[in-house]
Amino acid sequence: EAGVTQSPTHLIKTRGQQATLRCSPISGHTSVYWYQQALGLGLQFLLWYDEGEERNRGNFPPRFSGRQFPNYSSELNVNALELEDSALYLCASSLAGRLNEQFFGPGTRLTVL
Amino acid sequence: QQPVQSPQAVILREGEDAVINCSSSKALYSVHWYRQKHGEAPVFLMILLKGGEQKGHEKISASFNEKKQQSSLYLTASQLSYSGTYFCGTFRGGQNFVFGPGTRLSVLP
Numbered sequence A: 001e002a003g004v005t006q007s008p009t010h011l012i013k014t015r016g017q018q019a020t021l022r023c024s025p026i027s028g029h030t031s032v033y034w035y036q037q038a039l040g041l042g043l044q045f046l047l048w049y050d051e052g053e054e055r056n057r058g059n060f061p062p063r064f065s066g067r068q069f070p071n072y073s074s075e076l077n078v079n080a081l082e083l084e085d086s087a088l089y090l091c092a093s094s095l096a097g098r099l100n101e102q103f104f105g106p107g108t109r110l111t112v113l
Numbered sequence B: 001q002q003p004v005q006s007p008q009a010v011i012l013r014e015g016e017d018a019v020i021n022c023s024s025s026k027a028l029y030s031v032h033w034y035r036q037k038h039g040e041a042p043v044f045l046m047i048l049l050k051g052g053e054q055k056g057h058e059k060i061s062a063s064f065n066e067k068k069q070q071s072s073l074y075l076t077a078s079q080l081s082y083s084g085t086y087f088c089g090t091f092r093g094g095q096n097f098v099f100g101p102g103t104r105l106s107v108l109p
Helices: none
Strands: A005-007 A010-013 A019-024 A031-037 A044-050 A053-057 A064-068 A074-078 A087-094 A108-112 B004-006 B009-013 B018-023 B030-036 B043-049 B054-056 B061-065 B070-075 B084-092 B096-099 B103-108
Touching: A005 A087, A010 A019, A019 A087, A019 A108, A031 A074, A044 A064, A044 A074, A044 B096, A053 A064, A074 A087, B004 B084, B009 B018, B018 B084, B018 B103, B030 B061, B030 B070, B043 B061, B043 B070, B054 B061, B070 B084
Parallel strands: A010 A108, B009 B103
Antiparallel strands: A005 A019, A019 A074, A031 A044, A031 A087, A044 A053, A064 A074, A087 A108, B004 B018, B018 B070, B030 B043, B030 B084, B043 B054, B061 B070, B084 B096, B084 B103
């Protein structure tokens, strides 16, 4: 069974640009979570999608947005990039419901210059 | 409002035991444990639910004290492969999943 995949692996942008990160969940999983992990730091919750709907978002500015497609894949968009947006962005998928484990993808390393 | 973890870091020799704690000032309905090795994505270890139900790896042992709003992860006879950062996490407000700051575990030969 294929795991969670993310693309691209690395992304280099300059300040003010926009970045788009993509995530494909495990087949059968309808929930997708996005997390930001700055270098050496913990996992900060960004967004949660389930069945195509945004269920909740973490304490991030509106320039962080996303969506979930009918096939349950997801996209994270970051507009007006700032230097502090440089981080590893992890996507995780799970079966529906809050009592299921999350399976993480390898992440996208975003560097903002 | 993230859970609090202790200790922040621990160093063990192979074969030694360790306990990692996770506590919250707000009611916990479930606690999730993950391990992240350096340069890798987090991997699921265990979910503990209110009422005593558990789901996870057989070799992992954990407890959940609902009254104290605490969970503990027990690592016995540690192996080199146990090294990594351990995160506990829980849902806040029913919708927002938050992780603790992590406990860095180093197992030395």
